[in-house]
Amino acid sequence: MKKIKNLNKLVIDTYDVIADRYNQEFGDDMSDKEYVDKFLEFVEKGKILDVGCGVGNLTKYINDNGFDVIGIDLSQGMLNIAKERFKDIDFKIMDMTNIELPKNSFDALFVAYSLFYLPSDKIEGTISGFVELLKEKGKIMFILQEGEGDIIIDEPFYPNKKLYINYFTKEEISNLLESFGFKILYLDTRCPKSDIELKNNKIIIIAELK
Secondary structure: OOOOOOHHHHHHHHHHHHHHHHHHOOOOOOHHHHHHHHHHHHHHEEEEEEEEOOOHHHHHHHHHOEEEEEEEOOOOHHHHHHHHHHHHHHOEEOOOOOOOOOOOOOOEEEEEOOOOHHHHHHHHHHOOOOOOHEEEEEEEEEEEEEEEEEEEEEHHHOOEEEEEOOOOOOHHHHHHHOOOOEEEEEEEEEOOOOOOOOOEEEEEEEEOOO
């Protein structure tokens, strides 16, 4: 892969540009509803942080199911749409690698389609930060792109814009979470459900701090 100095800026700049188009295509998407429901069953009640909330449709779904939820994202374009659509939810612009929120304050973290935008050298530090945010027996859910290695691809909506993707295997993410003291509660994969999704299978994993 060609080395780019600021992969984070590459992703954020792309999402700021495509925010409106993304909202048109995915703003009401509930392709992962069964997995979100399973996650919420494990959490049962309490406060959830949606890490990489995008346009906020799943944040809203979590909120509507009776949870106190905060959504964070680093794309101002995405957050502008989320704030406009869902005015009763707290959305904040924030970097997942340095979340400035009180420690031990969340019953669960929902990390859907966001961790795989980080380069490998940022992953462990980011998960360590997630652990600090969670209460005892806190839950976490990831949705990841399945594969090996990393790549820079054309953004499907705007091929002149680029996205960085860091792929995971089921074994890789399971072993990583276990090394941070998590117990795996659920692990599954699903195929893409539309032509505008990235083509790799998705990994869905739910874990609990021991």
